[in-house]
Amino acid sequence: MTDTMALIDSYADQVVDTSKKMIPIKAISPESGGSGESARADFLQSLIESFGVAVKRYSYKDGSGTERPNLVAVYGDSPRTVWVIAHMDTVSEGDRSLWEYEPFEATVVGERIYGRGINDDGQDVIAGIYALKALKESGAKLAYSYGLAIVADEELGSKYGIQKLIDEGIFKKDDLIIVPDGGTALGDEIEVAEKGILWLKISVKGQQVHASTPDKGVNAYRMAIKFLAEADSVLHSKFTSSNKLFEPSASTFEMTKHEKNTDSVNIIPGLEVSYLDCRVLPEYGLDEVISTVSEIAKRPEFSAASISVETFNREDAAPPTPADSEIAELLKRSVGRVLDCSPKIVGVGGGTCAAYFRQKGMNAVVWSKKPDTEHRPNEYALVSDMLADAKVFADMCLQR
Ligand SMILES: [Zn+2]
Incomplete structure (x- = not known):
């Protein structure tokens, strides 16, 4: 042999x-x-x-x-x-x-x-x-x-x-x-x-007006900043598990792309479109992340604007x-x-x-x-x- x-x-x-x-x-x-x-x-x-x-x-x-x-x-x-x-x-x-x-x-x-x-x-x-x-x-x-x-x-x-x-x-x-x-x-x-991958597209609709009369409209940019800051903080405090198999060991939630809003400094933007790139540990489902962000959009403090949360791309992680x-x-x-x-x-x-x-x-x-x-x-x-x-x-x- x-x-x-x-x-x-x-x-x-x-x-x-x-x-x-x-x-x-x-x-x-x-x-x-x-x-x-x-x-x-x-x-x-x-x-x-x-x-x-x-x-x-x-x-x-x-x-x-x-x-x-x-x-x-x-x-x-x-x-x-x-x-x-x-x-x-x-x-x-x-x-x-x-x-x-x-x-x-x-x-x-x-x-x-x-x-x-x-x-x-x-x-x-x-x-x-x-x-x-x-x-x-x-x-x-x-x-x-x-x-x-x-x-x-x-x-x-x-x-x-x-x-x-x-x-x-x-x-x-x-x-x-x-x-x-x-x-x-x-x-x-x-x-x-492997981690799951989720890309969320967040569209905040306000009302476009002249910058000198903000009370007549709704500043979509201000709403978007507040919304994204809140979503960022909620995601990071809710999905806290860490798994040392991965580098980095935690799920990541990052604001990335931001679409162009207005051409002029004196216009209050009526639409603000931003994206979140989420890399989620397999211990969490991507649906849980989507519903967490969608729930924030329904809160009264954001009711002056209309906020939509869409899934731009998702790849679920297998166990x-x-x-x-x-x-x-x-x-x-x-x-x-x-x-x-x-x-x-x-x-x-x-x-x-x-x-x-x-x-x-x-x-x-x-x-x-x-x-x-x-x-x-x-x-x-x-x-x-x-x-x-x-x-x-x-x-x-x-x-x-
Ligand atoms: Zn190959």
Whole structure:
């Protein structure tokens, strides 16, 4: 029996070769002007099948009639599965003139592989595949089965990707889910939670008059200042919970944008439109924040004006995955063994496949070891990071 970790190290050339073949096969969503993931899925499917592992392809048709393929492969016969969820779709190259390298060719410079989508999330599509190959080839005894889901449509909301796979019932309640779609260059952070995001648009209507006769109108600006100051103070004194997973640890409520009111100094403005940016800890619901601000608007001291509170944008936070959950602990131990570091448990902005699992009451963590180059010109990934991620994924399944 060959050592699984040594096998992964021996795959370095294959990892580079796969990157070189994959990057030119574009996988951009039809909504962004691309032709979808089918060609890339064909390539990845036959690569996995060449290891003697069966791949199940879940295809869905999107609004344009394009196939949106998702690949699922499982190795091992343990009833519980460690799942690696990586997405194969990418964004476009953006402004081509900002690229020093061909975006849709792999350019290898030392340890780095440049190319669109190689970091987000190509690195972990490839790491996930080579972890599978190593487990199969080594024949090592597994504590958990290893599942790899290579999904479509992550960049534009996962409607034809992980959301569909979750609905298919592929993932069981006690499976262990890791989403390697974000991380740090050292691989020293495990993300388990995200804050909710709420943008409120506050319109205060008064009555516009000449500045010399304020009694004839209602100064919307004065009302807005008083209202915003009150809302600011109520929000900060009501939503006081602090959660040390997050940085900052409290919810934040900030007055930000302010629309232009009047052109003249001698006009009392009749309309004042301002915005609040709220980042709310998952222990609170966004509806509670909205109703708190709306209630203030109804108070008698503001009755001379008419104040409307509208939701400009909202993204509710899914319930966090506990820091001491089995998946977080298992991953922490494997990262410790492979990278010799003790990763911090954190909460951040969110926006990955993990949120859909959390919304369904399943624990999921986001982790990988990668530089922050996603969606940027000259996106790159490190071969050593791909191998490190593959080792961590494989290590999580090994029996000890
Ligand atoms: Zn991504």
